[in-house]
Amino acid sequence: MARIPTVDLTSYLLGGQLSRHGCLRVGRASFPSRAAIGQTRRFSSPIQGSPSTPTSNPPVPLRKQLKDQARALKTSGYKKKKKTDNQTVPGWELTVGIEIHAQLNTARKLFSPAGTSFDDKPNSHVALFDLAIPGSQPIFQPETLIPAVRAALALECDIQRVSRFDRKHYFHWDQPAGYQITQFYEPFAKDGRIKLYARDGIATEDGEQVTVGIKQVQMEQDTAKTMAMAGESHRIDFNRVGVPLIEIITLPEIHHPATAAAFVRKVQLLLSSVDACTSGLEEGGLRADVNVSVRRTDDPSGTLGTRTEIKNLSSFKAVEDAVIAERDRQIAVLEAGGVVQGETRGWSVGSIETRRLRGKEGEVDYRYMPDPDLGPVVIGEQLIEHLAKSMGTLPDGEVDLLMSTFGLTAKDALALKSQDEGVRVEYFYNVVLRFEGHFQHTDVPAELRHKRYLLAANWCLHELGKLVKASNELGWTEDGECVIPSASLAEILYHLYEKKITAKVAKEILWMLFRQEVPGGDVGAVINTMGLWFRELSKVEYTELADQVAEGEDKVLSEFLRFKEGKSKVYPHGKLMFLVGKMMRAGPEERMDPESAERVMRTRIDEVHIPSLQSKV
Structure with a gap:
């Protein structure tokens, strides 16, 4: 290896001067060796290049790398085994x-x-020993x-x-x-x-x-x-x-x-x-x-x-x-x-x-x-004891708590705990606390409470996740808050749970909060001002709509008749959802609740349309 002159090393490593504060300061670059970043070539003299030396290409995001590689493998005809089938090799x-x-x-x-x-x-952060x-x-x-x-x-x-x-x-x-x-x-x-x-x-x-x-x-x-x-x-x-x-x-x-x-x-x-x-x-x-x-x-x-x-x-x-x-x-x-x-x-x-x-x-x-x-x-025993006591609940304990107390699935519990360095789960706790504060009666069955908790978890994970995909910035704080205050999300969930607003309106308000278009985070004031309260169809209007979309669907309705007569052991739930979907598209979406629509359609099929089919037969 060629010897590098001391003067070159001094310029390269120290920028020509020593810091009085223990770290190296970089002098103003007059040639590449005094630039903020040292440069070397195959263990030879680092003093090479010029100020116009081209930089490397910008880094390619990991997701794009994976997609490009997968596309290349598919083109080559390579077929990869499923992970579940590739964990062992016989023998x-x-x-x-x-x-x-x-x-x-x-x-x-x-x-x-x-x-x-x-x-x-x-x-810029380099001491002499480094x-x-x-x-x-x-x-x-x-x-x-x-x-x-x-x-x-x-x-x-x-x-x-x-x-x-x-x-x-x-x-x-x-x-x-x-x-x-x-x-x-x-x-x-x-x-x-x-x-x-x-x-x-x-x-x-x-x-x-x-x-x-x-x-x-x-x-x-x-x-x-x-x-x-x-x-x-x-x-x-x-x-x-x-x-x-x-x-x-x-x-x-x-x-x-x-x-x-x-x-x-x-x-x-x-x-x-x-x-x-x-x-x-x-x-x-x-x-x-x-x-x-x-x-x-x-x-x-x-x-x-x-x-x-x-x-x-x-x-x-x-x-x-x-x-x-x-x-x-x-x-x-x-x-x-x-x-x-x-x-x-x-x-x-x-x-x-x-x-x-x-x-x-x-x-x-x-x-x-x-x-x-x-x-x-x-390492002193007192330090170990202090750190052990101050660690708090470890992931397994918290996941068990989320599953047992809040009724979350293991997948959702792990996702809440692992996202955003543990802050997302703190946000969930804040939302749940404020969500429950809207209800006067706290002595309710565990099943009902779990339904509320699942609603909160779904929005904290998935609906907020859609916002992250848009900007990758929610502004998390250490106490479990972000640009969408937990109190504001809790109010949205309360109105949604009580069917005072639709899911579509709830999502629109969430985006408004994200864009900071809701003064003071006052969700109720925005709903009042914009006239977004849910005015649901009457039972008569639901019934008329159900009969309208069922008209001419004898082939679909015949599946319900087969189930009632015992010719099919599986209730045709998919067919029911098909008819409910037609209802939602045919009627005023802002005034319709999917659960109410499903309930009315199921009743009309049992009481009107199946008897009508039987009479035709």
């Missing part, structure tokens, strides 16, 4: 271990006072321990009173010191476990629940962020160097691809619920590596097969798809008489196979050694 056993790197929610880096903001100018400037020393930032311990407690780990840091040596341009500080030998947490239930999305082969053991949780520092540019150039943002991470290492106890994806999803939910992690998998706050091996089920030795590691999976779907692809690849190699090599492999969004990246490094390759510049981390 083979799959074993998966997972390593999850989660970025801790802290204001400072692990060993320097530099900030952890990533929305600021590149290389760049391994000679003479700089690591200083452990105690506040980084708080979210780490909270995460370990949520994972049911045993917190170690004394832990130590080690150096993991490897050379890459994103690692200025040539080593990463981690906790390989004496991590701060061990022997955890996570219970996964059927509602979490585990494979049906795992039954109602499965427990996955966690070997250890260790603190470590992150690397720099590498950005590919046009041609062969790369730019490096050192803001991410030294950002505190925890690495969660499981035992090899997962045996189905869907369960692997469910595990990563559950870990993300747990970390979010205790405010330990900055963001989720697809936002980059979590990174998952999976270790995959296979062996024959009739293997008398009982030893696990050679494992390969798939790095940096960026979505739950990618976890499941990559495990399936690598399992099938290893089985094909072994059935052909080959040998599975221990190696690191990659995965691209929408792929159907993994690709080799490099040979698998081992403990010897990394030359682990205790860090000589850092003392032990001692």
Whole structure:
């Protein structure tokens, strides 16, 4: 490797000046090496290019990547098995271990006072130690321990009173010191476990629940962020160097691809619920590596097969798809008489196979050694007890509460808990509290209360979800409020539940609230001003409308006659809904209630139209 002149390195790394406040300041760029982002080319001199160097193409959204890949696979004629049919391969056993790197929610880096903001100018939050400037020393930032311990407690780990840091040596341009500080030998947490239930999305082969053991949780520092540019150039943002991470290492106890994806999803939910992690998998706050091996089920030795590691999976779907692809690849190699090599492999969004990246490094390759510049981390019992008491209800407990007390399905309960970093479920509680406050009689049957709760959950999840698709911004606050006040939504639901407004009007008012077109959020005033109160048709008008749409529908009505005469054992509910739909289209929609229309149509069929058909026969 060619030697780089010191003056060039100084300009490249420091912008020509040292900060008096402990972080690096970037001088005004007069040539590319003093730009906010460093630039390098294949480990050679980073001083290349010109101010007019073209930037890389804008990132393609994940959803579009998936659609493009699916379209390409369909064109090629490739047919993918259904996930439910692809969890096992007869005669083979799959074993998966997972390593999850989660970025801790802290204001400072692990060993320097530099900030952890990533929305600021590149290389604007970099301390001397982050760049391994000679003479700089690591200083452990105690506040980084708080979210780490909270995460370990949520994972049911045993917190170690004394832990130590080690150096993991490897050379890459994103690692200025040539080593990463981690906790390989004496991590701060061990022997955890996570219970996964059927509602979490585990494979049906795992039954109602499965427990996955966690070997250890260790603190470590992150690397720099590498950005590919046009041609062969790369730019490096050192803001991410030294950002505190925890690495969660499981035992090899997962045996189905869907369960692997469910595990990563559950870990993300747990970390979010205790405010330990900055963001989720697809936002980059979590990174998952999976270790995959296979062996024959009739293997008398009982030893696990050679494992390969798939790095940096960026979505739950990618976890499941990559495990399936690598399992099938290893089985094909072994059935052909080959040998599975221990190696690191990659995965691209929408792929159907993994690709080799490099040979698998081992403990010897990394030359682990205790860090000589850092003392032990001692965690007091009082801190552990305080954090354990302040964590609140964990996801499983809250999901159980939503299902038992509010009558929600497991799917809706999980969706409420997992969306918007747990704030959506707080909004639901606020809406329910205010919704129930509109009713004078609180002593009502549980079935009636559950009907109200389900209505509130449906609007908090699905109707608000339609607004999010339009703008991706609801302005959530920590206390469970957004641009649509919970009191205003509760009032809408009360009028809708009491049939004082139609569903169409309710949705229109919701959009008005979203666009902030309702002064003070006063829903009642808007309904009065715009004359939106529901004036339902009379029973006579419903009856006339029902008879009108049933006229000439003898073929449809004959299905009801067959059921009444016992020639069909299934009530033709679909035919009933067909006739009700005709009623809703034929009449004034703003004055019609679907339930009333269905009730009248069912009565007219039984009392008038079936007897009429019988007389014709």
